[in-house]
Amino acid sequence: MARTVQTADAIIIGGGLHGCATALYLVKAGLKPVVLEKDHVGRHASGVNAGGVRRLGRALPEIPLAVAALSQWHTIHELLDDDCGFVSPGQIKIAEDEAGLRALEARCRAVVDYGFKHEEMIDRNELRELMPAVALHCVGGMVVRGDGYANPFQTVQAFRRKALSLDVRIVENNPFISLEKQGGFWRIKSARGDLEAPVLVNCAGAWGGHIAAMLGDPVPLEAWALMLMITDRLKPFVKPVVGVQGRSLSFKQFDNGTVLIGGAFRGRAEPEHNRTHLDPRGLATNAANAAVVFPAMRGARIVRCWAGIEGRMADDIPVIGASTAEGAFHA
Numbered sequence: 633m634a635r636t637v638q639t640a641d642a643i644i645i646g647g648g649l650h651g652c653a654t655a656l657y658l659v660k661a662g663l664k665p666v667v668l669e670k671d672h673v674g675r676h677a678s679g680v681n682a683g684g685v686r687r688l689g690r691a692l693p694e695i696p697l698a699v700a701a702l703s704q705w706h707t708i709h710e711l712l713d714d715d716c717g718f719v720s721p722g723q724i725k726i727a728e729d730e731a732g733l734r735a736l737e738a739r740c741r742a743v744v745d746y747g748f749k750h751e752e753m754i755d756r757n758e759l760r761e762l763m764p765a766v767a768l769h770c771v772g773g774m775v776v777r778g779d780g781y782a783n784p785f786q787t788v789q790a791f792r793r794k795a796l797s798l799d800v801r802i803v804e805n806n807p808f809i810s811l812e813k814q815g816g817f818w819r820i821k822s823a824r825g826d827l828e829a830p831v832l833v834n835c836a837g838a839w840g841g842h843i844a845a846m847l848g849d850p851v852p853l854e855a856w857a858l859m860l861m862i863t864d865r866l867k868p869f870v871k872p873v874v875g876v877q878g879r880s881l882s883f884k885q886f887d888n889g890t891v892l893i894g895g896a897f898r899g900r901a902e903p904e905h906n907r908t909h910l911d912p913r914g915l916a917t918n919a920a921n922a923a924v925v926f927p928a929m930r931g932a933r934i935v936r937c938w939a940g941i942e943g944r945m946a947d948d949i950p951v952i953g954a955s956t957a958e959g960a961f962h963a
Contacts, residue, residue, distance in 0.1 A: 652673060
């Protein structure tokens with residue numbers, strides 16, 4: 633008996649933030665997209681990342697997109713009927729010594745030469761005005777006012793709910809089996825049925841490299857397990873999101889006093905098994921880095937650690953654009 637084939641205007645593979653946002657904008661444009669998610673929405677990188685909303689430190693080619701995105705974050709409730717937990721206390725990158733300060737100054741000049749002025753140098757005194765609890769050895773830094781963070785799981789679920797409210801079909805727990813092009817249409821065979829559409833969008837994150845190769849676009853995509861941890865509640869000591877020049881560290885304190893610590897330390901990802909393995913030594917180094925820059929962190933109790941599976945390109949810059957295969961796109 634032949635399998636029934638359902639039709640759509642676009643098939644989106646991957647139900648993370650990119651997939652749900654793509655579906656939302658397509659349906660608002662009058663199209664009928666379908667999202668296929670092998671697990672559940674927000675299961676991987678989109679639901680478990682650090683939630684940063686920043687222009688600070690972006691690679692130069694990313695800056696125009698980051699600037700445009702930030703303007704939308706400040707009106708995100710109008711789009712989603714949800715504020716996504718977004719706040720904008722600013723982001724600061726600390727210089728611990730003169731060499732670090734010079735590196736930030738060079739970065740600031742490069743951004744200005746590129747046509748943007750959002751990164752602002754601050755001296756030792758202003759650093760302490762913004763963050764009185766910072767360690768005494770820190771000599772200055774760079775601030776981007778208006779940057780901030782959101783709640784990643786709340787955000788991806790808000791996109792999901794809004795898309796569903798506009799009759800987007802999102803099929804979870806539905807890994808795709810195969811894809812092929814037939815007569816100008818993409819035919820997708822999945823665990824829960826077959827689909828056909830003229831447009832295919834690859835939003836599969838760490839699994840997107842496999843789909844890209846199937847479309848004739850092999851890319852050096854690597855699965856990373858970026859580790860994060862969160863502390864017990866501490867007395868309030870910092871409002872901006874913090875990074876440090878030359879040191880792997882990024883952290884923020886939430887209104888309830890807990891502190892989220894990250895900084896590009898990696899565990900081991902097993903995307904083929906949907907799991908990650910933490911590296912205790914990396915976590916210990918990450919926590920120690922936080923205590924060096926903010927003495928208030930010394931003795932803080934870590935209550936939870938985790939790592940999501942994220943796809944990373946060799947140049948650490950996202951890919952958003954058309955495939956070499958007609959009618960297909962990558963995000």
